Amino acid sequence: MLSFDVVAREGLARRGRLKLNHGSVETPVFMPVGTYGSVKGVMPSTLEAMGAHIILGNTFHLWLRPGPDVLKRFGGLHRFEGWPRPILTDSGGFQVWSLGANAKVSEQGVAFASPVNGDKLLLTPEVSMQIQRTLDSDIAMQFDECTAYQVEGRVAGEDAVRRSMQMSLRWAARSRDEFVRLENPNALFGIVQGGMFESLREESVDALAALDLPGYAIGGVSVGEPKQEMQRIVAHTPQRLPEHKPRYLMGVGTPEDLLDGVAAGVDMFDCVMPTRNARNGHLFTRFGDLRIRNARHKEDESPIDPTCGCATCARFSRAYLHHLDRCGEMLGPMLASQHNLFFYLDLMRQVRESLEVGGFAEFALAWRSDRRRGV
Amino acid sequence: MLSFDVVAREGLARRGRLKLNHGSVETPVFMPVGTYGSVKGVMPSTLEAMGAHIILGNTFHLWLRPGPDVLKRFGGLHRFEGWPRPILTDSGGFQVWSLGANAKVSEQGVAFASPVNGDKLLLTPEVSMQIQRTLDSDIAMQFDECTAYQVEGRVAGEDAVRRSMQMSLRWAARSRDEFVRLENPNALFGIVQGGMFESLREESVDALAALDLPGYAIGGVSVGEPKQEMQRIVAHTPQRLPEHKPRYLMGVGTPEDLLDGVAAGVDMFDCVMPTRNARNGHLFTRFGDLRIRNARHKEDESPIDPTCGCATCARFSRAYLHHLDRCGEMLGPMLASQHNLFFYLDLMRQVRESLEVGGFAEFALAWRSDRRRGV
Numbered sequence: 221m222l223s224f225d226v227v228a229r230e231g232l233a234r235r236g237r238l239k240l241n242h243g244s245v246e247t248p249v250f251m252p253v254g255t256y257g258s259v260k261g262v263m264p265s266t267l268e269a270m271g272a273h274i275i276l277g278n279t280f281h282l283w284l285r286p287g288p289d290v291l292k293r294f295g296g297l298h299r300f301e302g303w304p305r306p307i308l309t310d311s312g313g314f315q316v317w318s319l320g321a322n323a324k325v326s327e328q329g330v331a332f333a334s335p336v337n338g339d340k341l342l343l344t345p346e347v348s349m350q351i352q353r354t355l356d357s358d359i360a361m362q363f364d365e366c367t368a369y370q371v372e373g374r375v376a377g378e379d380a381v382r383r384s385m386q387m388s389l390r391w392a393a394r395s396r397d398e399f400v401r402l403e404n405p406n407a408l409f410g411i412v413q414g415g416m417f418e419s420l421r422e423e424s425v426d427a428l429a430a431l432d433l434p435g436y437a438i439g440g441v442s443v444g445e446p447k448q449e450m451q452r453i454v455a456h457t458p459q460r461l462p463e464h465k466p467r468y469l470m471g472v473g474t475p476e477d478l479l480d481g482v483a484a485g486v487d488m489f490d491c492v493m494p495t496r497n498a499r500n501g502h503l504f505t506r507f508g509d510l511r512i513r514n515a516r517h518k519e520d521e522s523p524i525d526p527t528c529g530c531a532t533c534a535r536f537s538r539a540y541l542h543h544l545d546r547c548g549e550m551l552g553p554m555l556a557s558q559h560n561l562f563f564y565l566d567l568m569r570q571v572r573e574s575l576e577v578g579g580f581a582e583f584a585l586a587w588r589s590d591r592r593r594g595v
Numbered sequence: 596m597l598s599f600d601v602v603a604r605e606g607l608a609r610r611g612r613l614k615l616n617h618g619s620v621e622t623p624v625f626m627p628v629g630t631y632g633s634v635k636g637v638m639p640s641t642l643e644a645m646g647a648h649i650i651l652g653n654t655f656h657l658w659l660r661p662g663p664d665v666l667k668r669f670g671g672l673h674r675f676e677g678w679p680r681p682i683l684t685d686s687g688g689f690q691v692w693s694l695g696a697n698a699k700v701s702e703q704g705v706a707f708a709s710p711v712n713g714d715k716l717l718l719t720p721e722v723s724m725q726i727q728r729t730l731d732s733d734i735a736m737q738f739d740e741c742t743a744y745q746v747e748g749r750v751a752g753e754d755a756v757r758r759s760m761q762m763s764l765r766w767a768a769r770s771r772d773e774f775v776r777l778e779n780p781n782a783l784f785g786i787v788q789g790g791m792f793e794s795l796r797e798e799s800v801d802a803l804a805a806l807d808l809p810g811y812a813i814g815g816v817s818v819g820e821p822k823q824e825m826q827r828i829v830a831h832t833p834q835r836l837p838e839h840k841p842r843y844l845m846g847v848g849t850p851e852d853l854l855d856g857v858a859a860g861v862d863m864f865d866c867v868m869p870t871r872n873a874r875n876g877h878l879f880t881r882f883g884d885l886r887i888r889n890a891r892h893k894e895d896e897s898p899i900d901p902t903c904g905c906a907t908c909a910r911f912s913r914a915y916l917h918h919l920d921r922c923g924e925m926l927g928p929m930l931a932s933q934h935n936l937f938f939y940l941d942l943m944r945q946v947r948e949s950l951e952v953g954g955f956a957e958f959a960l961a962w963r964s965d966r967r968r969g970v
Contacts, residue, residue, distance in 0.1 A: 258919055258926040265906065286918040290894050294914070302910040519665050531640065535677040539669070543661040544633055550925065551633040 222359075222407035222434045224466045224487075228575050232459050232485035235575035238466055240306040240358035241406055242298060245273040247466065247487040248571055250478065250564045251308060253495065256281050257301040260495045261557040264303050270530065270562045271569065273305060274358070276490050280312035280343065283351045284336045296356030308490075309357035311348045311395070313388075313411070313439070314471070317366035325365060327387065345391045349398035349408075357406060361437065362395035364388040364411040369445040381415035382423075388413045389427045396431055409468060411439040416449045418456050425460045436461045437468040438486075451480060458485040475504060475567055476591065479584045482571055494564045498556035501545050504563040506587075508595040510538075512556065517542040525595075530562035597734075597782035597809045599841045599862075603950050607834050607860035610950035613841055615681040615733035616781055617673060620648040622841065622862040623946055625853065625939045626683060628870065631656050632676040635870045636932040639678050645905065645937045646944065648680060649733070651865050655687035655718065658726050659711045671731030683865070684732035686723045686770070688763075688786070688814070689846070692741035700740060702762065720766045724773035732781060736812065737770035739763040739786040744820040756790035757798075763788045764802045771806055784843060786814040791824045793831050800835045811836045812843040813861075826855060833860040850879060850942055851966065854959045857946055869939045873931035876920050879938040881962075883970040885913075887931065892917040900970075905937035 228235035236247040252259045252267060255278045259267060267275065277297050286300070294300040297307055316323050316330045323332040329344030345363040352360035367384040368376055376384075392410045399408045410428040414420030428436060438457050441450045450472070458467050458481070468488035469481045478489050494504070501512040505525035510517075512524075523533035524541065532541075532555040544552030567587075574583035603610035611622040627634045627642060630653045634642060642650065652672050661675070669675040672682055691698050691705045698707040704719030720738040727735035742759040743751055751759075767785045774783045785803040789795030803811060813832050816825050825847070833842050833856070843863035844856045853864055869879070876887040880900035885892075887899075898908035899916065907916075907930040919927030942962075949958035 256918075256922045256924055257915070258922075258924045261925045261929070263926070263929065264910065285922055286893065286914065290914055290918070293894055293896065294912075300912070300915055300918075302915065518661065519668055521668065535639070537669075537675070539661065539665055540632070540675055540677065543631075543665070543675075547631040547633075547656075547660055549631055549633045550636045550928065551638070553925065554636070554638065554929065 224435070224464065226464070228578075230575055230578050230580045231483065233482050233575055233580050234485060234487060235572055236466065236487055238487075240274070242304060242306045242358050243273070245306055246572055248478075248482045248568055248575075249273055249488050250568045251276050251488060251490040252561055253490055253492045254301065254303075255492075256285065257297060259557075259561070261499065261553045262495070262561060264301070266531075266558060267303075267561070268305070270558070271565050272561070275303060275305070275307060277301075277307050277309045277355060277357060278312070278315065279309045279348055279351050279355065279361075280315035282309075282355060283312070283343075284334055288351060288354050291354050296354065298356065306358040307355070308359040309352050309355050309361065310470075311352070311361040311363040311411075312343050313361075313364040314366045316343060317368065317443070327390070329363070345394035346398045349395055349402060349404070353399075353402045353404050359407050359409055359435065360399065360404065362388075362392045362408060362410050362433075364391055364413060364439055366443060367413050367415050367440045369415065369443050376415060378417055378420070381413075381417055382420055385413040385415070385420050385424050389424065392428060392431060392433075396433065407434040409433060409435040409437050411437045411470070412457060412461070413440045415440060416445060416453060418453075421453065421457045422460060425457065429462050433465070435466040435468065437470050439470045441469070442471045442473055450477075454480055454486070455484050461485075475564065476588060478564070478567065479571070479588065482580070483584065494560035495557045498560040499553040501552075501556065503556055504560050505595050506590050507593045508591055510595045512538065512541050512545050524559050525563070528559065528563065529566065530559050532556070532559040532562075599810070599839065601839070603953075605950055605953050605955045606858065608857050608950055608955050609860060609862060610947055611841065611862055613862075615649070617679060617681045617733050618648070620681055621947055623853075623857045623943055623950075624648055624863050625943045626651050626863060626865040627936055627939075628865055628867045629676065629678075630867075631660065632672060634936070636874065636929045637870070637936060639676070641906075641933060642678075642936070643680070645933070646940050647936070650678060650680070650682060652676070652682050652684045652730060652732060653687070653690065654684045654723055654726050654730065654736075655690035657684075657730060658687070658718075659709055663726060663729050666729050671729065673731065681733040682730070683734040684727050684730050684736065685845075686727070686736040686738045686786075687718050688736075688739040689741045691718060692743065692818070702765070704738070720769035721773045724770055724777060724779070728774075728777045728779050734782050734784055734810065735774065735779065737763075737767045737783060737785050737808075739766055739788060739814055741818060742788050742790050742815045744790065744818050751790060753792055753795070756792055757795055760788040760790070760795050760799050764799065767803060767806060767808075771808065782809040784808060784810040784812050786812045786845070787832060787836070788815045790815060791820060791828060793828075796828065796832045797835060800832065804837050808840070810841040810843065812845050814845045816844070817846045817848055825852075829855055829861070830859050836860075850939065851963060853939070853942065854946070854963065857955070858959065869935035870932045873935040874928040876927075876931065878931055879935050880970045881965050882968045883966055885970045887913065887916045887920050889917075899934050900938075903934065903938065904941065905934050907931070907934040907937075
């Protein structure tokens with residue numbers, strides 16, 4: 221059950237509203253990542269307060285722990301993790317890609333040994349749909365093969381990328397069939413593959429569009445390719461996806477990448493960067509990025525970002541965050557994650573507002589210029 | 596600047612109100628421990644919301660990091676750590692005790708190598724007072740020697756304990772002199788030592804009372820002695836302290852220990868137990884303690900404690916906390932710390948309410964019986 225309305229446009233960029241079974245999502249949107257059923261270091265109540273509309277979960281990881289029996293008992297992921305708003309779950313394709321040589325890919329699916337207990341497991345489009353049905357995620361992703369950019373140190377050639385992309389298409393059809401068979405009341409998104417080859421991306425887009433799914437994602441980017449390669453695909457593919465369906469750019473990226481994506485017609489983003497960087501003391505600010513470990517912050521009474529409206533910047537100084545980092549105090553990553561996520565969510569809020577008044581291009585220009593200034 | 600009023604009594608137990616420079620504290624009170632300027636895993640806003648009136652900081656640790664220069668720049672610990680309510684700072688005596696053989700104790704003070712950078716440092720009563728002045732803690736503790744229960748595997752004898760206690764008395768006078776010289780506008784507490792010897796405890800009490808300090812603590816308990824030994828001293832010493840001054844039992848203890856302390860006339864408590872145990876998956880409940888790692892919680896939909904009013908129990912199940920623990924997710928210790936601290940603070944709230952109506956003995960009896968039931 222899903223509807224998507226584009227309420228304003230500027231160039232290729234769109235301001236939209238997504239209606240899902242657990243609530244509405246204003247787009248363009250950034251979705252915090254909660255792989256194991258928890259956005260690392262952030263309370264769900266804090267996520268709600270900072271305006272997160274939808275978060276991610278991961279089919280692969282939640283299949284292994286806590287496992288389908290526990291999730292069934294809770295009637296899905298929402299109640300289990302105490303998050304009443306929408307959830308999107310990745311299908312497991314990307315995690316299988318991360319397993320590398322430890323996974324055996326065949327037409328049927330992916331065989332691998334559980335990294336938790338060594339059990340031999342087989343993840344197929346059908347299994348992925350069954351788990352996502354159990355999770356009751358508002359948006360389920362098709363099971364796909366996330367095509368590698370490099371294989372054994374060499375950039376994957378066009379034939380190999382085509383074979384992978386075409387298998388993902390067959391898996392899309394199998395995912396859709398199983399999704400329908402399970403009478404899943406939520407939405408299924410297809411995933412465009414095709415590596416860095418525009419022609420393959422177009423072939424993937426056309427074949428997926430023919431399946432008439434409720435939404436589409438661009439996968440297989442941010443997988444080790446040079447930045448310009450990613451930018452080329454982000455500029456190429458989104459606009460070719462069906463006009464009236466939401467478009468999701470998977471696993472991307474820096475704040476600037478998000479602006480690129482919006483300009484290219486993307487509606488949804490996710491990335492571990494705000495939380496992972498926070499845990500490494502890498503903080504985002506309006507005037508560039510800041511390494512809290514740097515000795516120059518030792519006595520700095522100013523907040524991370526004086527222009528920021530987050531709860532961390534309202535109460536704590538760089539010197540305090542520097543101190544927490546040096547002492548290895550858990551509160552350090554907690555406060556940093558809160559700030560970085562707010563930064564991403566607030567950026568998207570500003571993007572949405574600018575789109576509503578036709579001022580996105582201007583906003584993005586000024587914003588990029590601020591960020592280049594340096595902090 | 597400090598006043599203390601006893602507003603109700605029941606046996607030796609007292610219900611009081613402590614007025615400090617940064618606010619009032621209702622007693623009996625439990626004080627969460629924020630050694631390095633952070634109560635581990637809990638936001639200050641969360642501590643405020645759950646009703647913490649006063650928290651601890653540690654002179655020794657904050658002297659090493661971030662150091663006095665940073666703290667001076669912030670005008671003290673309150674602004675540095677974003678905590679506007681009262682703060683009590685331990686003097687460093689206990690930490691010196693923890694250093695064991697790496698510290699050299701003399702009449703002058705304690706010489707040791709910084710565990711952070713190896714610098715040779717000397718902590719004296721005067722230095723401790725100077726740091727606590729810089730910290731601007733509402734309650735400064737005298738510098739003392741926390742008398743060891745055992746030395747090199749043998750229980751310390753009466754002569755050794757007396758020598759240590761008497762040096763702490765001389766350090767109390769030096770602490771008081773330096774506190775006055777620095778024109779510290781806050782309150783200085785003395786610390787009773789004397790090990791497990793009632794006569795030495797009484798000697799310490801009498802000598803400290805003669806100094807007419809604003810408050811007194813019982814130190815040198817919970818330092819490795821058998822439980823009954825601690826209980827004997829807790830039953831003995833508090834009632835012998837000046838009637839109209841607040842009494843603080845340092846580093847104690849389990850919820851049941853707190854009830855023992857209140858019954859013996861103690862007004863203030865601190866302990867790392869709620870937060871440390873939380874990080875180890877040891878959770879307090881009305882009907883006994885619970886190990887969240889235990890496999891029996893894997894599918895348990897109930898909250899940690901169905902009778903608990905904390906934000907963790909309002910939203911999350913044992914199964915979810917078990918899952919977070921298994922996955923090593925930071926949210927696990929965050930939610931557990933929030934629960935355990937609430938449990939301690941709420942226990943003291945109930946104790947205060949019972950004292951107001953003369954129902955403490957009855958409350959404590961019923962509460963202990965509930966706890967013995969098992970969860």
